[in-house]
Amino acid sequence: MENRLDVIKKKKIHMTLVLLIMLLITMGTSMITDFNFVEGFQSIPGTIAWMAANLIPGAEAMENFSKVLAKLWETIVLSIISTTTAGLFALFFALFGSKTTKVNQPLAVFSRFIASVFRNIPVVAWALVLVISFGHNVVTGYFALFFTTFGFLVRAFIETIDEASMESVEALNATGATYFQMVFRGVLPESLPQMVSWLFFMIDTNIRSATLVGLLTGTGIGYLFDLYYKRLDYETVGLITICIIVVVIAIEFISNKVRRLIL
Template identity: 65%
Template sequence: MTGTQFLRKKKWTMTIVFIILIALTYGSAALTQFNLIDGLASIPATIAWMFSNLIPTAASFENLPKVLGRLWETIILAIVASTTAAICALLFAMLGAQTTQVNRFFGVTARFIASVFRNIPVVAWALILVISFGHHILTGYFALFFSTFGFLVRMFIETIDEASSDGVEALTASGATYFQMVVKGVLPDTLPQMLSWVFYMIETNIRSATLVGILTGTGIGYLFDLYYKNLDYAMLGLITILIIVIVFFIEFTSNSVRRAIS
């Protein structure tokens, strides 16, 4: 195949994909009766309503200690779920990665388990676990743990396989044990990137923990759901602002740490 034929084939492929995307978009809008013009026209009124109703009042600031306590609970839950899931994910990633897997059976099994956990959304995990554990903080922990575990196993496997194999081959040729190969050949090259993924999941889980809290009746999500049902918009505004501030702070701190270790 010549270069011209290749470019022509690629152009036709992109055209077909573009047409399919347009058809899917139009079909979805028709089925859901969504009107883009009406949606855009409603934005100014929505913004005006938010600024007139979601402004914290002096009365709402009286509940600030209670809100901060629940917010702290949510942050701790996200951090604990992320770090414990990372430890378990590292063990499975060592089994699943081509560079460090013990044998093919364990590698395929580790990848399959991670795929199952990764493809179930955190909301679905929360709904499933509520049936078993009820409205308890343990429910939120396991929901975040399972989804984080599946994601990190995949990211850790890709990180390990993309790392340079020269050190691993040299250690293996010199008669190093599996443990020595992992500690001295794999972890030094991959640990900064793995820590970067862990910090990313902590950011993500703080946001997810709010939604999980609504479903499980824990953390800041519980207060958000409570005040939402009572139509206390001033408190909803206060909670939303605090969540945004905390997420930005965690993201800034995480980015700084990731830049320092990379």
Template identity: 55%
Template structure:
């Protein structure tokens, strides 16, 4: 019996592997993508970056302005994530099978999360740009809406995975709905929820650069401005500061995860 199951799994994996190869080939054919020509272009691209993306004295003069815009981007990302986390927690409690009040409210919560999650942050930026114009509010809202969708789904899965023993114990003692939520459900899932929030802060700092290009705010706007004027020295310095900031944030969040998990 086990041998038969293993053969079936091997057959299914083979079909999956062949299907992936076929799909890749078909995608390359439809898009007229040449893998060989792409590899040939890599050395030239690397040489161009090595000769143009160099930090010079003129770029270093702009460092205080760059750091100011970078901090603006970081704080906007943190604010959008933390505020979205509060709303996501409420939607997750309403949408989770463990804690939902009733099915209609649960369905609405899941629909809101699905809608905001399945529209990319870039698309939200363009949509909100039409209403709010190029300002920091647009960038904040774009990150906020995208984060709500992702965190709501993550929080729902966290709550659903929580052990029901403590929930049933509190129900048997006559605890109210919100007492069950605050004393049993949230405490069990809180470490994992904090981990998801930290992950989204990292993600939003990366996304905020692209959002800033579209909304004219933060470090993304500065990157776009100097790139269009072909001031590649400043572009290189901006890129380096973004990379270093993301690495530092990632190291900090990893350290915090190890402490809380």
């Protein structure tokens, strides 16, 4: 009983120290950046009032609805294509990088290294670099989303494969199964549902990222957002924002339904 109380006290002390450190960091950064929390909170009501007065779509904004839908569809298709193709490549790298299915150690290290490099470069950085090479077009947006998605999915797929039960793998190896038989009969059937779940998660994420990428590459809904924002047409900007929110919520709802069915 006393040992349990000591553990609880230590946890409380550790939690208090963590909270104090976070508070000190927050105060330090606010002082460095000259950010005033009181003024920030006081500006919230005015911001909400401005949004209500300027971002609610009117009749003129609704005239651009067809254009918004066309660009939004382009963004959705780009997100799905970049995610699915990145997932296909990520699967092969994950098989080589996983402890369960690796061919040899050097190839496993190489696969994990490539995934780490691609994952840790932000999608904005990829977009800016690729714009120099490919210009302002859909190809630039595709590769920017592809590279970041590839890096993330390789890591996610490796962890998924590593979590798979080793019993079926060991049983297949004991019967003299080949490498591909072990992968397709022992690993993938157990890991595939979780991998599909990761794919839906990245489609959801990439729709948001594609909007930002479009601002930099001049494509998709991001380009349209930037165009009307620079024209100070805030009602159309509000319409675009609402459409993006609706699509993201719809994709998340569908992905959650699919996850429940396959998991």
